[in-house]
Amino acid sequence: MPKSGGDQVMISEPLTCEKTTGRRELRLALGREDDKIRILMPLRKWDAIAEPLQREFNFRLKKLGLASGRWSKTWTPVSRLPGKEMTLLAWAIEEADPALIPTAIRNWQGLAPEERRWLSTMANTAPGQVLNGRNKGWRKAVRFALTENPATMDGDGHREEFFGLIRESPSSL
Numbered sequence: 001m002p003k004s005g006g007d008q009v010m011i012s013e014p015l016t017c018e019k020t021t022g023r024r025e026l027r028l029a030l031g032r033e034d035d036k037i038r039i040l041m042p043l044r045k046w047d048a049i050a051e052p053l054q055r056e057f058n059f060r061l062k063k064l065g066l067a068s069g070r071w072s073k074t075w076t077p078v079s080r081l082p083g084k085e086m087t088l089l090a091w092a093i094e095e096a097d098p099a100l101i102p103t104a105i106r107n108w109q110g111l112a113p114e115e116r117r118w119l120s121t122m123a124n125t126a127p128g129q130v131l132n133g134r135n136k137g138w139r140k141a142v143r144f145a146l147t148e149n150p151a152t153m154d155g156d157g158h159r160e161e162f163f164g165l166i167r168e169s170p171s172s173l
Helices: 021-029 043-063 080-093 098-109 113-123 137-147
Strands: 008-014 035-042
Touching: 008 043, 008 080, 035 043, 035 080, 043 080, 043 098, 080 098, 080 113, 080 137, 098 137, 113 137
Parallel strands: none
Antiparallel strands: 008 035
């Protein structure tokens, strides 16, 4: 999260694991930063996706019988696989018109976690990464796929089947 006065949120993938924030801050102070920065994005765009991300991840934690989490105002560690999913959504909106963010969220929610992770892996191959990787290759494709392809949701917030599968009642079988 941005320090005071900043407006950029950074999503990075640490290559080492620090168990405490204090140890991580010490490592940074010593100049031993080994995080692979995946994206820098405006705080206003992060704020638009933070709540849906938190809801999705907390839903999964609840299914596993674990306590729910919250985003910290400074640094929040996220497991590697959900982190890939989070980065995918962030890449989809980094260069998008803010009015398209709700569409990106709906389309992201319509993908299975495995699909999100695969797309994230593909988009991660863009050259230049953080700044020079914007609007190139898979990252650009992800933006178009999630922001310009509106998903249809039913009243419960679930994506409607694309091909409209026919359901038969058990008595008709």
